[in-house]
Amino acid sequence: xxxxxxxxxxxxxxxxxxxxxxxxxxLTYREVIELLRMEDPDVVEVDLVPLLDTDGNGFLEDKxxxxxxxxxxxxxxxxxxxxxxxxxxxxxxxxxxxxxxTARDCSLCHSSRAEFYATAVMEIPKRGGGxxxxxxxxxxxxxxxxxxxxxxxxxLGESRISKKDIGDLLHVVRKIGYKWLxxxxxxxxxxxxxxxxxxxxxxxxxxxxxxRKGH
Numbered sequence: 001x002x003x004x005x006x007x008x009x010x011x012x013x014x015x016x017x018x019x020x021x022x023x024x025x026x027l028t029y030r031e032v033i034e035l036l037r038m039e040d041p042d043v044v045e046v047d048l049v050p051l052l053d054t055d056g057n058g059f060l061e062d063k064x065x066x067x068x069x070x071x072x073x074x075x076x077x078x079x080x081x082x083x084x085x086x087x088x089x090x091x092x093x094x095x096x097x098x099x100x101x102t103a104r105d106c107s108l109c110h111s112s113r114a115e116f117y118a119t120a121v122m123e124i125p126k127r128g129g130g131x132x133x134x135x136x137x138x139x140x141x142x143x144x145x146x147x148x149x150x151x152x153x154x155x156l157g158e159s160r161i162s163k164k165d166i167g168d169l170l171h172v173v174r175k176i177g178y179k180w181l182x183x184x185x186x187x188x189x190x191x192x193x194x195x196x197x198x199x200x201x202x203x204x205x206x207x208x209x210x211x212r213k214g215h
Contacts, residue, residue: 008091011120016084029125
């Protein structure tokens, strides 16, 4: 898939259990519920989606996934709960003739912008069998959080300012309106006061030295 960028690919995340020998197994709905019951025996069979999607926007952010993983890990005694991932080819491409199209930029796959992945979803076990899915924010691929499966995804250059970052900044500026002028003025004021205090502090520290040199 790395040599055929035209192919359409997707990421599927899921909850998995890893035992002491390193063996991995997808967690079922029943197993997740049993982990949740360890601290609270009164937990009944509930929909797992609201427990993951805490803000209820139908979209999973990396912080929501990490919080749920942390909860399950704290209650698991027999195994470690991790996040598994699979890459699926949604629309294949077999054009390998143009060598210029081969992927040489790591950030195409391993970044929050990840052009290689048309979609990213998470499978969530459902009561009675089967799974549901929720879209996942691609920022999970940056690996700045301690999610095991993505901890090696970070690449040099991902921290550089992009057009998207500038667009986000302009969106915030437009949202707060002309208050940004007050914010800039306050920063200048704090900077000026801070510089005066620093100057005075340095003069106090160097009193003895300046007296010896006749200044």
